[in-house]
Amino acid sequence: MEFTLLKEDSSSKARLGKLKTAHSEFETPIFMPVGTRAAVKTLTSKQLHALEAQIILGNTYHLMLKPGAEIIEKAGGLHKFMNWDKSILTDSGGFQVFSLSSLNRVTDQGVHFQSHIDGSSHFLGPRESMAIQKSLGSDIVMAFDECPPYPCSRIQLEESLVRTEKWARVCRDYTLHPNQNLFGIVQGGIEADLRRESAKSLVSMDFDGYAIGGVSVGEPEELMYQAVEASIPFLPKEKPRYLMGVGTPKNMIEAVMRGIDLFDCVMPTRNARNGMAFTWDGKVQIKAARYKEDFSPLDPHLDNEVSSYSKAYIRHLLNVDEITGLTLVTMQNLSFYLDLMKKIRQAIENNTIDELYKKIVSLYPN
Known part of the structure; x- marks a missing residue:
């Protein structure tokens, strides 16, 4: 992956960039349509091409349950499976195991959870998430993280952050395909000092790009902007920045003016x-x-x-x-x-x- 910073706005922190993966090259800021189960709902890949979409998002949690990473790997990867020849970003599955599973048990190794489809038992941790995303063959792979709810206590946020940083190191050390690129995810809830700590820790691990997670989970939008503002100063200018799960047109232009490059929602x-x-x-x-x-x-x-x-x-x-x-x-x-x-x-x-x-x-x- 190559990311080139083309211009910075003179009146804000907005940036114009160019991102190149093994499958496509496009300018940022960019929006990624969400293809949860290997499809953007109701649309074909040809229709996405007609809309000039450049990169879409796939969901690790849903694809591991159905049809299973093994089947997609046998098909030649997610690009061939869904007949999409441009870039794909896959999330780690972390958000879904916390939000969709009514019964889950978190350990330092990962999360034991029950499928929201049939109640079957599964385990997903950083190594498992990396293995699945490697099988999917996505261009951008997300590190496995813990996404704390809003609201939650300071103690919960601190414990979650320790776990997320530990998992990030496991993901960083995992060998992906040469064409794949790994993004770390900044957490820390609405606490500015925790966001700063998380960003600094991830930057020391030297990821290919950085995401800001744990937002758009029920908090007021001003707190979301504050989480972005607390994180951005500690992320390197020369690497892409992704705000996960956001949002409305206003949310996106607000975030762009704070230095964000990639969006999905x-x-x-x-x-x-x-x-x-x-x-x-x-x-x-x-x-x-x-x-x-x-x-x-x-x-x-x-x-x-x-x-x-x-x-x-x-x-x-x-x-x-x-x-x-x-x-x-x-x-x-x-x-x-x-x-x-x-x-x-x-x-x-x-x-x-x-x-x-x-x-x-x-x-x-x-």
Whole structure:
């Protein structure tokens, strides 16, 4: 992996960069559509190409349960299995074993947990996570970490941080494929000193990139921004920075202006399944009755496949449970998110990010 810092904004900490993996080269800041189970819900890889997606995210926890890492490895890796020839980032599975499993037992070696699918017993630790992600063959591999809940006590955060740093060292020493790159994950909850300690410890291990985790777990957005601000000064400028699981358009431009390069979030795809579209005119609840005879395009400011269909038609598809409706709104939402990041990159290049920020916040105030 190669990361090149192209420009830093003069009025903020926003950065324009270029990231190259074995499968693709793209500019940052960038948004990664979430392909939890080896698919971005309702879309094919060809449709993702049409949206100009450059990198997507796969989920280690879900893929280890079904179909299993062995099957994907036999298929030639996740890229071949899902017919996706650009970059893939896989998360470590740590967040899911803590959030999805109703019964889990944490030890210094890893987590014993029950599958949310059938209740079967499993174990996932740093070595296991690395082995699975090696089998998947992703371009960017995430270190296995413990993601503490919000709120939690200072003692819990300190214990979690010790465990996360121990696991990070195990991951760092694990041999991946030559084309794979490992990111460490900064934790520490909402405590600035713990975030600082975590960032410094990870940087001493010399990862290929760094993520800020443990955010967007129920805390107020101001605390999320504070966690970013507490971490960023201690991360090297020459390596990419990834804010995990974030977020709204406002969240993303706020984070970009604090120095973040990579984002992922289920919001555009999940909201699509609830009939909510992101557009350059603001949110559109497309199932609403007022769109019954609205034959205008969903977003006249975007030139994509969805532009060929009217609001009335998309509303009709959703209200009669036609899967095509979900596909069209998902395409719209991801098209908007990717276009937003494109406009952010252009704004950094042109020194106009303050103007874009005002526009985004007026459309999406929270």
